[in-house]
Amino acid sequence: MIKVGIVGGTGYTGAELLRLLSVHPEVELSMITSRSEAGKPVSELFSGLRGKLDLSFSLPDFSGSGKEQLSSCDLVFFATPNGIAMESVPELLSAGVRVIDLAADFRFSDTELWKQWYGIEHACPDVVKEAVYGLPEMNRADIANARLVANPGCYPTATQLGLLPLVRAGLVSGNIIVDAKSGVSGAGRGANVGTLLCEASESFKAYGVPGHRHLPEIQQGIERMPGAGVSPFTGDLVFVPHLTPMIRGIHATLYCTVNDHGIDLQGLYENTFNSESFVDVMPVGSHPETRSVRGCNQCRIAVHRPQGRDTVVILSVIDNLVKGAAGQAIQNMNIMFGLDEMTGLDFPAVIP
Amino acid sequence: MIKVGIVGGTGYTGAELLRLLSVHPEVELSMITSRSEAGKPVSELFSGLRGKLDLSFSLPDFSGSGKEQLSSCDLVFFATPNGIAMESVPELLSAGVRVIDLAADFRFSDTELWKQWYGIEHACPDVVKEAVYGLPEMNRADIANARLVANPGCYPTATQLGLLPLVRAGLVSGNIIVDAKSGVSGAGRGANVGTLLCEASESFKAYGVPGHRHLPEIQQGIERMPGAGVSPFTGDLVFVPHLTPMIRGIHATLYCTVNDHGIDLQGLYENTFNSESFVDVMPVGSHPETRSVRGCNQCRIAVHRPQGRDTVVILSVIDNLVKGAAGQAIQNMNIMFGLDEMTGLDFPAVIP
Amino acid sequence: MIKVGIVGGTGYTGAELLRLLSVHPEVELSMITSRSEAGKPVSELFSGLRGKLDLSFSLPDFSGSGKEQLSSCDLVFFATPNGIAMESVPELLSAGVRVIDLAADFRFSDTELWKQWYGIEHACPDVVKEAVYGLPEMNRADIANARLVANPGCYPTATQLGLLPLVRAGLVSGNIIVDAKSGVSGAGRGANVGTLLCEASESFKAYGVPGHRHLPEIQQGIERMPGAGVSPFTGDLVFVPHLTPMIRGIHATLYCTVNDHGIDLQGLYENTFNSESFVDVMPVGSHPETRSVRGCNQCRIAVHRPQGRDTVVILSVIDNLVKGAAGQAIQNMNIMFGLDEMTGLDFPAVIP
C-alpha cells in the first residue's frame, strides 16, 4: 500500500483526489491538510464521502517523522493554489517523499517564464530542474523515475493530446488555434460572484483572450513534441478559453493547417494512441461529447478535415477534474510506483 | 461469476445497469437485448462505455438453451417499459433463471390494483404471488430466497425508507404528505417535448397531482410496515411529485403528525438503519443534498421537528437511477447470490 | 413622470428594478446608490443594460435638497439587506419622499417579532406603525394612500396568494403545510460557496427547516386574512423552503385540510382573483410551471383535490425577482401614484 498525503484538500481538485483515492485498492490515505478546515471531518465538507472516508483535515506539518507528518508518507499530492507547493517541496524531497504537484509551480523548466506569467519569483529553481512534466502519453519513462512530477493543467492536457500526432510528425504549417471550452469547476471552489449559478448558468463567454497562463504551458509542450530531425512548429499559437455552463468537462477545438493531403489522419491518430489506456481515438466523423468522459480518466479525440481542405479540425474532450487534474495525478502515481496504469481508474463515464 | 442478461437496455435504467455491472467484480455481462438497436455495439449508443464494454445489443430470445439465450443466464434484469416483463418472466423462471424486474409488473400483490393503475390485465397473476418486493431494508430475508424480485420505484424507495421507522412503530396519526421532487432522468430516455432541455431546464413544476402510479405502491408499502400488535396507519396518503431541472436525484420531503413528544426521533432513525450499508441517517439539523448521493447507492435521511410541534419533517434523498433503480437492483442481486451487499456498489458520490 | 431613486442597486433585486424601470413609461430613474460601486456606470456591472440606462452608481445621500439627493425624489426603493432601510426611512419620509422597502424592515407590525427573527433591535418602531404591507391583492386601498410600503417576501407572496381564498373564507381546518421551492437568485448576489454553479446546479435540497424568516411573515398574513365573523386559522403552519437548480422562479405547493366537500374550489379561486391583473387561476387539472411566469409579474395558481379527499393541494408559481420582489414593488408604485396597475408590467413571460 502506498501511504499518501494530500496538501490542500478543500478545493475541487482535492475533493476529486479524495473521491478517487478512497476506492484505490493500493492506496492508504494517511492525511489531508487544510489550514482553514483543520479538525473538521472531511465528510462534513464533502457529504458525498460520508461513510467512505473516515479522516479529518489536519494542519500541514512537513517536517518531523511522526506518523502524523507528511514526511512519513510515500507520496504527497499538492492540491494547493499556485505558488504554495514550491515553498515545501524541497523539504519533502529531502525526507525521501515523492511529490505530485497539481498546481503550476513545477510545470515550466524556464523559471523566468514562470515568473512572467504567475508573477512570483520561484522559490526553488534548482528543484524545478528535476521536475518531470506529468503527461504520460508524452514522457512516461521519465515519470516512472521521477521524485517530483508537475501535473499538467487541464486545458494543456486536452490540447497537447489533440495536437501530439500532428506536431510530433512536423505536419503543421501556419498557425495553431486552440478554441477551448471549460465547465465552471475549472474556476475552483472559491466564493466568487462570477461563478455563482445565477451568473454562470444559462450563459457562455470567452475569458482571458489577451493572455491566459495555459498558453505558455501549451507552447512549451508543442516545442518538446517534434522528434529529432523533424521540423519544429514555428507559427503562432492562439489560445482562447471559454466558460460553458456546466460543472465538469473540457472541449478543445483545435485548428491547424496540414498541407499534405495524402496523409491518413485517422491512421496517424490511431497509431499514436494505440497502446494508450486513457486516449480513445473515435471513429471517422465523430463528435465527442464532454459527458462521454464525465467522472472518468479518458480523453476522447476525433479528427476532421472539413471539405477536404487544408485546415484540420481536432476535437478533444476530457473531464477537467479527472484526466485534467486528479485522475491524471493518480495515473502518474501508478506509473511512479510500478502499478498498472489503470489501477483505481478503470471505470466508465457517468451518463446520463 | 454470475452470468447476467439484461432485457431492454436502451433507456436510462438499462444504461445505469451497464455502467454499474461493467465494473462489478462478480458479474459476467452475457447479453443485452433491444429490439430497436439489435446489432449495434452498446458503446455506440452510450459513448461513456467505449472501451469498457465490448457487447452489442441482441434481439431478445427467451427460450432454447444455446449460449446466446437469456435462458442460459443465472439472472436476467428487465429494464423494459411496464407490462413487458410479465409476458416473458414465467418462461425464464421455468428455465431456472432468476429475475429482477425494474418495472412495475410485479410490485403489487393485488393484480386488481395493478390493472387499475397501469391499465393492463396482468399476464401472469400466479407468478405475482411469489414475487418479492425488493426493498432490502424491509425484507432482506425474502429477497435472498426469491426467484423473482420486483425492484421498487424510485419515489417509493426514497419515501418508504424515510417513513419506515415511524410507521413501523405505529407513531403516525393524521395524514402523511409526500412532496417529492425528481430529476428529469426519471421521465426516461424517450423523445418527448416535455423533457427537452429547452422545456424542462430553468423551470420547476408539479405533475400527476390527481394521481400518480407510485401512490398505490407507497400505500402498499406503508400497510406492510407495522409489526404485529402495532397500530396501522389509517390516515390519507397524499403524494405530489415534481420535476426539477437536473438529471439525477430524488428529494422526498415527508410530513406526518407524531403526537408523542417524548420520542427520540434521531435515536429511532439511527437504530433502525444502524446496520444498513446504504442508508445514512445524517446528524440532527442536516439538510441532505441530492448530489450527496449522485451516482452512488446511498439513501441519506434527516429528521426534523420544526419548532417542537406535532409535525415531523423527514428529508430523504437518493439517486433515482441508482438506489432508485439500477443500484438497488444490483443490491438485490448481491443478496440473492449470497454476495456482500456492497459488492460493486462501494464507492462515493460524484461531487462536484 | 415619477422621479425615482434606488438605494442599494448591486444585488439581483436592484438589478431587476433597473431592468423593469428602464422601460417604465412614467418613471424617470434619477439615482441609484451603492457604497461599493460608487462612480461606476451601472451598465458596467449589469451588461444587459448597456445602451438602455445611462446612469452611474452614486454614494447614498439622504438629506439636503440638491438634485443629487435622494430627498429630491418622489419615491425611493430600498433594495438593501435587511436592517439598512430602517436607518434612513424616517428622514426620507420627513422630506416628503414616499418609500417602498423591498427588504423585511417594515413587514412586521410587531417589532418584537422582527427582533426575534432578524436579530436586530428595530431602529424606528414608530414608523413601523404606518407601514403598509404591499400585497395589492390583499390591501390595495391602503397601499394607494401609503407613504411607506413594505414589499412582501418572495415565498410569502406565492404562499399568501395561494392560501387567500381558503383562509379568508375560514375553510381550513388542521395544519397548513407550505412546501416551497426557489431558484437560486433568491439567495442573492453575494459571493458564497453554497450558491456557486458547481455546488447548486444538478442538486436539490431543503434548507432552514428548523425555522425560516418567511414563516412568521406568512403566519402574520394568514392571521389577517379572515373577514369579520369568519373563523380564524388555528392550526400549525409548517414552512419548508428548498433550493432548486435554476436562476428564477418560486413554486409553492400548499397542503391544507378542507372538510367541506360541497365547496366549488375552482369557482372560489376564480371569483377571488377575477379582477386581478396579476393572478391567473389556471383551468382545473393544471400544473403551472415556474417558467410560465419567467421575467413577468404574474402569479399562476392551480387548485387540486386529489382523489376527492380532505386534503387540498394548491400550486402557486411566481418569478421571485418580479412578483416576488421588483415587479410587485413597481405594482405598488403604480397604485401609490394613481397609475394603471399594469403600467410597465404588461408583457408575457420569456419562454423558452
Next chain:
Amino acid sequence: MIKVGIVGGTGYTGAELLRLLSVHPEVELSMITSRSEAGKPVSELFSGLRGKLDLSFSLPDFSGSGKEQLSSCDLVFFATPNGIAMESVPELLSAGVRVIDLAADFRFSDTELWKQWYGIEHACPDVVKEAVYGLPEMNRADIANARLVANPGCYPTATQLGLLPLVRAGLVSGNIIVDAKSGVSGAGRGANVGTLLCEASESFKAYGVPGHRHLPEIQQGIERMPGAGVSPFTGDLVFVPHLTPMIRGIHATLYCTVNDHGIDLQGLYENTFNSESFVDVMPVGSHPETRSVRGCNQCRIAVHRPQGRDTVVILSVIDNLVKGAAGQAIQNMNIMFGLDEMTGLDFPAVIP
C-alpha cells in the same frame, strides 16, 4: 396598425415572434397557423402568453380574401421548417402581401447552392431573385423596399456582424475560422433524444464539422461585403458549430489574419456600427457574455489582437431567438413599414 399573420407558430421561432409581437405597439396579430394544433388556443401551448394573447391556431389558408385568410394580412411571417415557405410565398406576393421568411428558402440567390445544401429543388426560382437578405446592418435600403425578405440564420447573423468591418475593408488574408456555440433552442422544439435535458445538459460537443448549412450562407455574405475596388476574401472559411448546455444564446469566436498592424481595430468597429441601434461594440478588452443579450435584439461585439500578433479574435454574441431569428424579423418589418427600427424591440436583456 400592421395586420400580421404567422405561418407555423408552434416552434421556438414562432413562440418568440408571438412573445415580441404581442407587445409591439404597431402590430395587430391577426392569425397564426398550425396544421397540428389548429383550434387550440395559443396560450394553451405557450403558457407564458396566458392573458396576453387571445388567439387560437388556425389551419393555413393562403387564398381568398375573407378576414380569416393570410392574404388579407399586410405582412406574413413564415416560421416554418425549410422548404415550406417557398410553396406558398408566390401566391401571397400576388395578393399584395409582404413576406418575411425566417427559414432558409430565400437566403441564397443561387438556387443550385440551395439545392446542394438543403436537398430540395427550389419551388420558385423566379421569386428568389427579388428576395432581399434581411441583415439590416448590411442592406437596410433594400429591405425597406422589399416585398420578400429572407431573414438570416442565427449563426450567420452573429458571424457576419462580427466580420463585416474587416472583410468590407479588405483587411483579411489567410483563412477565417468561425468557432460558434449555440444554446439548445437553436435545435428547435422537435422531440429528439439528442436535445433532451438528460442528453444535452452538463455536456458540450461540436456537431456538423464535415459541413453545416450555415457555412454557404456565411460564405455568400462574406462575398458580398467588400465594396468596389476592395480585395475580396479569397481564403478558406472554416465553420464549426457547437452545442452548449443552455437554452438561448450564440457566441461566435472568429479568428482571422490581419497583417496590417497599424490599423485601429477598435476604431474601425466603432465607426462601422456607430449608428446601429442593435450592434454594441464593447470597450477594448471586453468578453461579452451571451446572457448580456438574453431576450433582447442586441448583438454585442468585442475585438481582440492577442499579444499583438497577426491573428485577430472577434467575439460576437446574440440571442439566437431574437437577433438570430424573431427579433431581427421584427426589425426588418419595422424597416419595411417605415417605423422606427427599435419599435417594440427597445428593452434590456433579462439578467439574471
